[in-house]
Amino acid sequence: xxxxxxxxxxxxxxxxxxxxxxxxxxxxxxxxxxxxxxxxxxxxxxxxxxxxxxxxxxxxxxxxxxxxxxxxxxxxxxxxxxxxxxxxxxxxxxxxxxxxxxxxxxxxxxxxxxxxxxxxxxxxxxxxxxxxxxxxxxxxxxxxxxxxxxxxxxxxxxxxxxxxxxxxxxxxxxxxxxxxxxxxxxxxxxxxxxxxxxxxxxxxxxxxxxxxxxxxxxxxxxxxxxxxxxxxxxxxxxxxxxxxxxxxxxxxxxxxxxxxxxxxxxxxxxxxxxxxxxxxxxxxxxxxxxxxxxxxxxxxxxxx
Amino acid sequence: xxxxxxxxxxxxxxxxxxxxxxxxxxxxxxxxxxxxxxxxxxxxxxxxxxxxxxxxxxxxxxxxxxxxxxxxxxxxxxxxxxxxxxxxxxxxxxxxxxxxxxxxxxxxxxxxxxxxxxxxxxxxxxxxxxxxxxxxxxxxxxxxxxxxxxxxxxxxxxxxxxxxxxxxxxxxxxxxxxxxxxxxxxxxxxxxxxxxxxxxxxxxxxxxxxxxxxxxxxxxxxxxxxxxxxxxxxxxxxxxxxxxxxx
Amino acid sequence: xxxxxxxxxxxxxxxxxxxxxxxxxxxxxxxxxxxxxxxxxxxxxxxxxxxxxxxxxxxxxxxxxxxxxxxxxxxxxxxxxxxxxxxxxxxxxxxxxxxxxxxxxxxxxxxxxxxxxxxxxxxxxxxxxxxxxxxxxxxxxxxxxxxxxxxxxxxxxxxxxxxxxxxxxxxxxxxxxxxxxxxxxxxxxxxxxxxxxxxxxxxxxxxxxxxxxxxxxxxxxxxxxxxxxxxxxxxxxxxxxxxxxxxxxxxxxxxxxxxxxxxxxxxxxxxxxxxxxxxxxxxxxxxxxxxxxxxxxxxxxxxxxxxxxxxxxxxxxxxxxxxxxxxxxxxxxxxxxxxxxxxxxxxxxxxx
Numbered sequence: 082x083x084x085x086x087x088x089x090x091x092x093x094x095x096x097x098x099x100x101x102x103x104x105x106x107x108x109x110x111x112x113x114x115x116x117x118x119x120x121x122x123x124x125x126x127x128x129x130x131x132x133x134x135x136x137x138x139x140x141x142x143x144x145x146x147x148x149x150x151x152x153x154x155x156x157x158x159x160x161x162x163x164x165x166x167x168x169x170x171x172x173x174x175x176x177x178x179x180x181x182x183x184x185x186x187x188x189x190x191x192x193x194x195x196x197x198x199x200x201x202x203x204x205x206x207x208x209x210x211x212x213x214x215x216x217x218x219x220x221x222x223x224x225x226x227x228x229x230x231x232x233x234x235x236x237x238x239x240x241x242x243x244x245x246x247x248x249x250x251x252x253x254x255x256x257x258x259x260x261x262x263x264x265x266x267x268x269x270x271x272x273x274x275x276x277x278x279x280x281x282x283x284x285x286x287x288x289x290x291x292x293x294x295x296x297x298x299x300x301x302x303x304x305x306x307x308x309x310x311x312x313x314x315x316x317x318x319x320x321x322x323x324x325x326x327x328x329x330x331x332x333x334x335x336x337x338x339x340x341x342x343x344x345x346x347x348x349x350x351x352x353x354x355x356x357x358x359x360x361x362x363x364x365x366x367x368x369x370x371x372x373x374x375x376x377x378x379x380x381x382x383x384x385x
Numbered sequence: 386x387x388x389x390x391x392x393x394x395x396x397x398x399x400x401x402x403x404x405x406x407x408x409x410x411x412x413x414x415x416x417x418x419x420x421x422x423x424x425x426x427x428x429x430x431x432x433x434x435x436x437x438x439x440x441x442x443x444x445x446x447x448x449x450x451x452x453x454x455x456x457x458x459x460x461x462x463x464x465x466x467x468x469x470x471x472x473x474x475x476x477x478x479x480x481x482x483x484x485x486x487x488x489x490x491x492x493x494x495x496x497x498x499x500x501x502x503x504x505x506x507x508x509x510x511x512x513x514x515x516x517x518x519x520x521x522x523x524x525x526x527x528x529x530x531x532x533x534x535x536x537x538x539x540x541x542x543x544x545x546x547x548x549x550x551x552x553x554x555x556x557x558x559x560x561x562x563x564x565x566x567x568x569x570x571x572x573x574x575x576x577x578x579x580x581x582x583x584x585x586x587x588x589x590x591x592x593x594x595x596x597x598x599x600x601x602x603x604x605x606x607x608x609x610x611x612x613x614x615x616x617x618x619x620x621x622x623x624x625x626x627x628x629x630x631x632x
Numbered sequence: 633x634x635x636x637x638x639x640x641x642x643x644x645x646x647x648x649x650x651x652x653x654x655x656x657x658x659x660x661x662x663x664x665x666x667x668x669x670x671x672x673x674x675x676x677x678x679x680x681x682x683x684x685x686x687x688x689x690x691x692x693x694x695x696x697x698x699x700x701x702x703x704x705x706x707x708x709x710x711x712x713x714x715x716x717x718x719x720x721x722x723x724x725x726x727x728x729x730x731x732x733x734x735x736x737x738x739x740x741x742x743x744x745x746x747x748x749x750x751x752x753x754x755x756x757x758x759x760x761x762x763x764x765x766x767x768x769x770x771x772x773x774x775x776x777x778x779x780x781x782x783x784x785x786x787x788x789x790x791x792x793x794x795x796x797x798x799x800x801x802x803x804x805x806x807x808x809x810x811x812x813x814x815x816x817x818x819x820x821x822x823x824x825x826x827x828x829x830x831x832x833x834x835x836x837x838x839x840x841x842x843x844x845x846x847x848x849x850x851x852x853x854x855x856x857x858x859x860x861x862x863x864x865x866x867x868x869x870x871x872x873x874x875x876x877x878x879x880x881x882x883x884x885x886x887x888x889x890x891x892x893x894x895x896x897x898x899x900x901x902x903x904x905x906x907x908x909x910x911x912x913x914x915x916x917x918x919x920x921x922x923x924x925x926x927x928x929x930x931x932x933x934x935x936x937x938x939x940x941x942x943x944x945x946x947x948x949x950x951x952x953x954x955x956x957x958x959x960x961x962x963x964x965x966x967x968x969x970x971x972x973x974x975x976x977x978x979x980x981x982x983x984x
Contacts, residue, residue, distance in 0.1 A: 130764050180948045186764045187687045188947055191899065194689075195943030198892055202936035314892075318775075321768060356790075360779035366772045374760045381439055381457055385762045436848070462850035474848075476841040487838045489831070491851050496859075499832045547849055 088352045101230045102347045108236050109306070110343020111243045114336050115298045116316055117323035118247065119291035125329045126267040126287045127182050129189045133197035134295060135316030140200060141166045141296025142303035143208055149215045155304060158215070159242055162300035163293045170292020174285050182284065197313060204310035212309040239305040246297055250290075251332070263287055318362050326369045388447075389414040389551050389583050390435065390466075395444030395454075397427075397434055404430040406607045407444070412551070412600075417577050417584040419598035421591075421618075423628055426604040428587045429471065432553055436468045437461040449550070463492035465550035469557065473536045477529030481520055481539055484528050485511035488543040511546065518542045518572060534561045538569070545576060551583040552576070558590050566590070570597060595619065603627065650818065654810040661806030665878065667921045668813035672871045673894060674901035674913035675820045676864035681899070682907030683828065684860055685840030686759070690770025692895030693777050694865040696888030697750060698743035698872025700781065703793045703882075705742045706735025717788040727796040740812075740873035747869025748862040755858045762843075771891060778889030792883035795876060809878045813871070820867050825910055827863075836860055840908075896943065897924075903946050906955025915954050 092098055120134050131137075144165045145158025153161075177196060181189040219234040254260035266273040266283045274280050302308060322342055327334030342365060349361035374384045390412035397405045404427045412418045422428050434441045437458045446454040453461050476484050486503050515521045518538040523531060528539055537557065544552055557573065558566050570593055576582050588594035594601065595615040603611045603618060605627040611618060618624055654661050673691065680686045707716050710731050719725065727735070754773060761769045782790045798805035827833050835856050838846045846853055872888070882888055889895075897920065905916020923942060927935045946953075952960070 130768075177944055177948060184951070187767060188951065190764045190767055191903075192944055192947045194896065195940050195947060197940075198896070198943065199937050199940030202934075202940060206933060206937070314775075318772070325765075354783075356783050357779070360776055360783065363772050363776040363779060367769065367776060370761060370765060370769050370772070371757065378760060379440070381437070383760050383762050384765050457847075458844075459847045459850060459853065462848055467850075468848060470845075470848075474842055474845045476838055476845065478841050479837070483834065486831075487834050487846075487851075488849055491835075491849075494831070496855075499835065500827075500830050502830055503834075543849070 084354070085352055092351070097230065098351075102351055103344050104230065104232065106344030106347035107340045108232075108240050108343070109346070110340035111240045112298050112302060113316075113319050113323060113343055114339030115243050115247055115294055117320040117327075117335050117339050118250070118332075119294040120320040121324045121327075121329050121335060122263075123288055123291045124324065126263055127178070127284050128186065129178060129182060129193070129288075130186065130321075131291070132190060132193040132317055133200060133313070134291075134320050135318070136197045136200035136204075136313035137166060137170065137292050137295035138299040138302065138316050139204060139308050139310065139313045140169065141299030142308035143204055143213075143299075144296065145300035146213050146215055146303050146308070147208075155215050155217050156238075158304070159297050159300040162296040166296025166299075167289045167293035169296075170289040171285060173292070174288040178288055179281075179284065197317065201310050201313050208310065210310060212307040213303065214307045215304050217304055233305070236305040239301040242301055243298065246294065250294065259283075259286060315359055315362055318366055322362070322366045322369050325366070325373060387414050388412060389449055390585065391445075391447040392431075392435065393445045393447075395431070395434055395446060396442045397430055397439070398442055399430075403607050405434065405441075408604070408607075408609050409444075410602050410609065410612070412583060412585050414583055415577070415581060416599045417574070417586065417597050419594040419601040419615075420585065420587045420604065421589070421594060421601060421624075422604035422610070425606075426627075427607040428604055429555060431604070432468060432555055432587060436466065436553060462547075465492075465548075466553065467544050467547055467549040467551075468553040469537075469540050469544055469555060471555040471559065473533065473540050475528050475536050475539050475543065477527070479528060480526055481515055481524035481528055481531075482508070482511050484539060484543055485515060485524075485546050488546040490546075490548050493548075514542045514545050515539075517545070517575075519568065534565055537561060541569075541572070541576075545580065545582075549582060551585065554584060554586045556587055556589060558588065558593050566593060573597060591619075647818070650814055654807045658803065658806075661803070661810055662878075663921070663925060665806070665810040665813045667917065668810070668817040669871055669875065669894075670897065670901055670917035670921050671817045671914055672813070672820055672867055673898040674905070674917045675817075675824055676867050677898040678902045678907060678909075678913045679824060679827075679836075679864045680857075680861050682902055682909070682912070683833070683840065684836040684857065685843070686857065686861075687763075687767050687899070688770040688861075689767045689891070689895065689899070690772070690774035691864065691868055691898060692889060692891055693754075693770070693774040694747040694751065694868040695872040695875070695894060696774070696777060696781075696884070696890070698740075698747050698869030699876040699882055699888045700787060700793070701746045701869070702736075702739030702743040702873030703795055703876045704787065705739040706732075706795070706877075707793075709735055709738070714786055717786065717791075717793060725796075727799075729799045732796055732799050736873075736877050739876075740870050743873035744866040744870040747865040747872075751862040751865035752858050755861045759854060759857050771895075774889055774891050774895060778885045778891070781889070782884040788884075790884065792881060792887065793876075794881040797880055798877075809874065812874045816867060816870050816874070821910075821914070823863075823867075828910060832856070837908075900943050900946055902953070904950065904953050906953030906958075909953075909955040912953055912955040919954070 116134060116138055120131060123129050123131050141162040144162040145155070148158050148161055149155050173196065177192055181192045217235040217238070219238070221231050221233045224230040224232070254263065262273070262278045262283050263286070265276070265278060266280050270280050273283070299308065319342060323335055323338040326338040345365060346358060346361055350358045353361070370384070377384050388411045392408060392410045394407045394409055395405055396403070396407055408427075408431060420428050420431070433439055435446055437453065437456050437460065441454050444454070445452060448461065448464060448466055451464070453464070476487065479487070486507055489507060512521065512524070515524045518541055520535060520538055520542065523535060528536065531539065537560070541557070554573075558569055561569060573584060574597060577584050586594065586598065598615060601613065601615055601618045602609060603621070603624045610627055611621045611624050613621065653664055657664065673695065677688065677691050680688055704713060707713055710727060711725055716725055758766060758769050758773070781787060787793065798808065835846070835851055838851060839853055839856060843853060876882055879887060901916040901920045902913045903916065904919050905914065906912030924939065927938045931938050
């Protein structure tokens with residue numbers, strides 16, 4: 082308890098620490114936004130709640146890490162992970178997802194959960210259970226009194242790459258024909274089919290796109306933080322928190338929620354200790370669910 | 386004759402659209418009252434408000450003298466006011482008898498009663514009501530396999546099984562084969578006279594409602610347009626205009 | 633008449649087998665005990681899942697909590713808990729036989745009761761969630777509990793708790809734990825068999841089939857949901873308590889709140905065997921346990937992958953499970969409906 086109070090008073094005495102926490106949080110949060118966007122995409126288009134989302138992310142991280150181990154330049158990892166995970170996503174869609182789309186929601190949830198377990202275990206067998214990261218070898222920038230605020234250039238690059246990818250995806254969704262087809266299918270699959278859209282192709286594309294986005298995010302994460310085969314579930318949870326808080330189709334909301342959660346997690350870790358980081362992510366999930374539930378209750382509805 | 390339902394100044398909006406605007410009506414105990422109006426006039430919204438499906442924006446709804454506008458659906462159902470659904474909702478995986486048994490009035494059961502099995506009297510009552518609506522022969526078939534009209538009859542029987550004081554029916558004859566409608570009207574009337582249940586009915590079929598109701602309310606564009614006996618309503622110019630779309 | 637006689641014979645045989653098994657196969661004592669654990673968690677999961685339509689991914693919360701409560705009750709009777717967990721159960725803390733068994737029984741019952749109460753509280757907060765939200769919400773509760781407990785030093789933090797070993801011959805100990813699990817298991821089975829035949833059982837099925845309709849007909853849906861979950865939690869809590877003593881040492885995330893192991897196994901068992909049926913969870917638990925034991929020996933290292941694959945394959949291809957498949961192939965066995973359809977049609981012809 083004293084520890085907690087001590088940590089809290091630190092925030093008040095040295096306001097600049099707040100800035101550091103927020104910056105760290107926002108930088109991680111940017112990746113949460115990417116992963117959450119992908120989750121919302123698959124959720125909105127096919128009504129599949131992908132519990133394996135985080136495992137796709139970690140897989141992408143390992144693709145990039147393995148590449149670096151073979152001697153390739155680190156930054157190449159991101160586009161390669163994007164492509165490789167696209168392919169894996171496509172295979173997963175054909176083998177598993179396509180067969181659970183039409184079923185009830187618990188089925189798809191459970192199927193992706195099983196998938197998550199499989200993926201985490203396969204990664205564990207292939208790469209071992211140590212945490213891994215890729216060192217870009219860039220400098221760190223320091224700001225503020227006593228150089229309290231440190232921003233590794235690698236992290237900055239990572240966030241910029243995430244941002245670029247996000248912008249590219251959004252532009253694609255708005256202006257390309259496939260993007261339009263996806264949006265049409267999301268609104269009303271049957272109507273889309275009647276209008277001649279091949280919804281099967283749209284579903285496969287969407288899921289593969291999501292997998293690729295996750296892969297790229299993972300490749301960025303391995304550069305600027307850590308990956309480990311069993312870290313997947315926490316990214317899945319964070320993505321769920323963002324989507325539940327912001328709602329589907331609410332891009333500004335997703336961005337705000339993602340960045341917000343990143344910041345909140347950093348605050349939590351600072352105040353309560355690093356061991357609580359996982360707990361905070363899950364507690365945020367419960368909090369968000371509870372708040373949405375109360376909102377629905379006012380209208381005598383439930384959260385479906 | 387006392388009022389069993391008293392609606393005063395009820396307003397309800399959905400996302401910017403005003404579905405009901407200061408609607409008032411009274412349903413007298415033991416009668417059959419009708420609610421008519423062109424499509425989109427807010428009839429089902431009003432029904433939903435009365436049975437507690439959603440909160441209302443303004444106004445008051447009283448059932449047997451008690452304010453119920455803040456009550457949820459289950460509470461109102463346990464007070465004795467039930468509703469049937471336009472799309473007809475029954476427990477499709479169960480057969481007719483099971484549907485009836487689950488419709489026993491739970492407000493009359495203690496938790497100990499709930500832990501017992503259904504009694505012979507329960508089965509007999511279920512059979513009797515199924516006979517009443519003409520579904521006795523099909524009572525052991527999976528109810529999801531029944532035809533739409535049969536499901537509607539089952540839903541009606543289930544409502545009767547629950548021993549309501551008041552029953553709100555949302556388009557009870559919609560989708561029913563015209564040759565069977567007379568039978569349904571007959572049964573609705575008998576439910577009213579023999580079982581003493583007050584009926585409040587949304588109907589599009591003019592022949593049916595004019596035949597059955599003692600008092601009719603007409604909604605249009607979310608507001609109460611007219612009220613009276615079937616004769617008065619049929620001759621009301623406003624009502625005629627509303628249905629023919631004149632402004 | 634023969635149908636009923638056959639059934640009684642069947643149950644007697646099964647009961648006899650249950651009693652004899654640990655003596656007939658002494659080498660498999662622990663596995664048989666684990667099988668009963670599976671049966672318990674599968675049957676209880678199906679109470680809220682297949683029978684009531686609320687698919688929880690967090691029932692493991694009651695298992696873990698049951699473990700901790702049982703351990704704390706039994707330790708707390710004799711020693712100061714803080715001191716005990718600090719020393720991580722190193723040698724100096726002895727328990728007499730009376731203290732061991734007394735603590736065990738009190739702890740297990742206490743675990744059951746405590747978990748029932750928490751079920752009501754959590755249910756109050758989460759039963760407004762439907763479908764996948766309920767699944768994710770309950771999963772979140774289980775994960776959160778595991779994470780928070782592993783940071784709580786008073787109950788041993790990440791190290792967990794070490795309980796005293798069974799006082800006496802360890803082989804007899806195995807049989808002892810087997811019978812503890814079997815007793816709870818048989819109790820659950822008898823209990824739900826009775827429950828599903830009452831109006832209560834019909835009510836929870838109605839909630840599953842169309843909760844809005846059940847509400848509209850005046851059924852006390854929240855009451856039924858809370859009571860059902862509380863009863864499931866009672867049995868799972870007890871099972872957790874027994875596990876605590878059987879495992880001797882348990883950790884918060886690996887043993888107690890094991891969301892990706894036992895937590896998901898219970899769901900797979902039910903799906904494999906057939907959701908919403910009486911025997912489904914039991915059959916599924918047996919099949920799953922066999923599968924697990926086989927893969928552990930032959931898949932060396934890839935067993936978790938195989939299990940994950942089993943989950944996916946079951947969910948995708950065998951949704952109805954064994955019982956569902958049987959009902960399809962041999963409706964006569966469940967066949968009241970088919971018989972009566974013929975009888976009903978005969979009646980119609982009779983009238984016409």
